[in-house]
Amino acid sequence: MIQEKVSRVSKASQVSSVTANPEIAFKPFENSIYDLRGYLRMNDDLELIERSLFRGKEGTISFKARDFTTSSIINLFEDIEKAGLEPPTDQKQKKFLQDLIVYLKTLPILKITLAFSPTNTFLERLGNQVSTIVGTKTLLDVVVDEFIVGGAIFEFKGKISKHTLDEELEGVLARSVVGSQ
Amino acid sequence: MDLPNLNQNLVNVISLGVSLLTFVLVLALLYKNSKNYSNEEKFLAADNHFREHLSKKIEELAVSTISEITSDSSDRVEKEVEKFIRELSDLSSAKGREIAAFVQKSEQEQVKESQFFVANMLSKAEKEVEEYKKNKLGKVDTQIREIVISAAREVIGRAISLSEHEDLVNKALEKAKKDQIFT
Numbered sequence: 184m185i186q187e188k189v190s191r192v193s194k195a196s197q198v199s200s201v202t203a204n205p206e207i208a209f210k211p212f213e214n215s216i217y218d219l220r221g222y223l224r225m226n227d228d229l230e231l232i233e234r235s236l237f238r239g240k241e242g243t244i245s246f247k248a249r250d251f252t253t254s255s256i257i258n259l260f261e262d263i264e265k266a267g268l269e270p271p272t273d274q275k276q277k278k279f280l281q282d283l284i285v286y287l288k289t290l291p292i293l294k295i296t297l298a299f300s301p302t303n304t305f306l307e308r309l310g311n312q313v314s315t316i317v318g319t320k321t322l323l324d325v326v327v328d329e330f331i332v333g334g335a336i337f338e339f340k341g342k343i344s345k346h347t348l349d350e351e352l353e354g355v356l357a358r359s360v361v362g363s364q
Numbered sequence: 365m366d367l368p369n370l371n372q373n374l375v376n377v378i379s380l381g382v383s384l385l386t387f388v389l390v391l392a393l394l395y396k397n398s399k400n401y402s403n404e405e406k407f408l409a410a411d412n413h414f415r416e417h418l419s420k421k422i423e424e425l426a427v428s429t430i431s432e433i434t435s436d437s438s439d440r441v442e443k444e445v446e447k448f449i450r451e452l453s454d455l456s457s458a459k460g461r462e463i464a465a466f467v468q469k470s471e472q473e474q475v476k477e478s479q480f481f482v483a484n485m486l487s488k489a490e491k492e493v494e495e496y497k498k499n500k501l502g503k504v505d506t507q508i509r510e511i512v513i514s515a516a517r518e519v520i521g522r523a524i525s526l527s528e529h530e531d532l533v534n535k536a537l538e539k540a541k542k543d544q545i546f547t
Contacts, residue, residue, distance in 0.1 A: 295533075297529070297533060298521065298524075299524075299526065299529045301530075301533075302526075305530055309537070312534075312537060313537070313546075316537075316541055316546050317546050329517075329521060330517065332516075332517050332520050332521050332524075333520065333521075333524055333532040334532045334533065334535070334536040335532070335533045335536040335537065335540075336536075337536070337537070337540040337545055339545050339546055340545075342543075342545035343545070344536075344539065344540035344543040344545045346535070346536035346540065347536070348520060348532070349513070349517065352513055352516050352517070352520075353509075356509050356512055356513060357509075
């Protein structure tokens with residue numbers, strides 16, 4: 184797990200040379216999303232800021248972006264600005280944004296099929312659990328299918344793990360039919 | 365009398381003479397021919413008589429010869445016919461026996477074939493019935509299972525609370541971890 188973290192740090196270092204510690208600077212952004220929907224929303228915001236940011240304005244990214252977005256992403260920029268993790272110049276800020284978009288795109292995704300519509304709290308907790316197990320920030324791609332009755336189906340990097348009540352019901356019924364014959 | 369008239373008369377006399385002479389010659393020839401004709405007639409009559417006599421003789425001879433020949437032939441033919449009928453009768457009785465044997469053999473073969481066919485059909489029908497029964501039972505089993513699962517889905521799905529769902533997902537995550545899909 185440590186080795187993986189080290190490799191991710193080095194990867195991020197290759198992506199950006201403008202930020203001293205990109206892993207730390209990107210952390211608030213990756214921590215604020217836990218599923219694919221959240222990632223797509225953030226990606227849209229970042230691309231909008233990256234496209235519209237540098238039009239004769241000076242200052243921090245949150246200051247520049249405030250004019251054309253009210254998204255909560257501004258708070259995240261403010262956090263890294265306070266921590267002194269944001270690059271000072273226009274060019275470096277642009278590069279920082281581009282690297283952040285690329286970095287988030289590389290996050291692994293776990294597809295999870297549930298029998299119910301989960302709450303955000305549950306998804307966040309589940310996302311954290313999965314990220315801990317995988318050893319790196321992992322996004323959830325949630326699909327709701329009532330036919331599985333209960334439990335979940337996980338798909339990760341081509342592997343599938345199915346533990347559903349539907350499957351258990353089938354098993355029980357098959358055993359009872361075989362037993363009756 | 366003048367000279368031209370004289371010549372004319374002379375020519376007339378000469379021509380008359382020639383005519384008379386010709387007439388006499390013709391008469392002579394006619395006489396001679398009439399004589400020849402009567403001889404020929406006699407000869408022809410004798411010839412006819414001879415021919416008739418000869419024909420009669422030939423006819424009598426032919427009749428007697430033919431009657432002799434036919435008499436011999438009819439005896440021989442009768443014998444031949446009798447012999448032929450006898451042979452034919454023997455042959456037909458032998459053939460009749462052969463046919464009877466063949467028919468009997470065919471009947472036996474047909475009976476055997478029929479029995480074999482019926483046995484086959486019966487066996488095939490039994491198999492088909494068994495297969496049909498199996499298929500139908502299989503379909504009924506599947507339908508029952510689908511109904512039960514559908515009912516169970518409905519009932520269990522409604523009965524499970526949100527916290528129980530979350531708990532089931534957490535348990536599934538633990539099992540997935542054991543399945544090592546995250547490594």
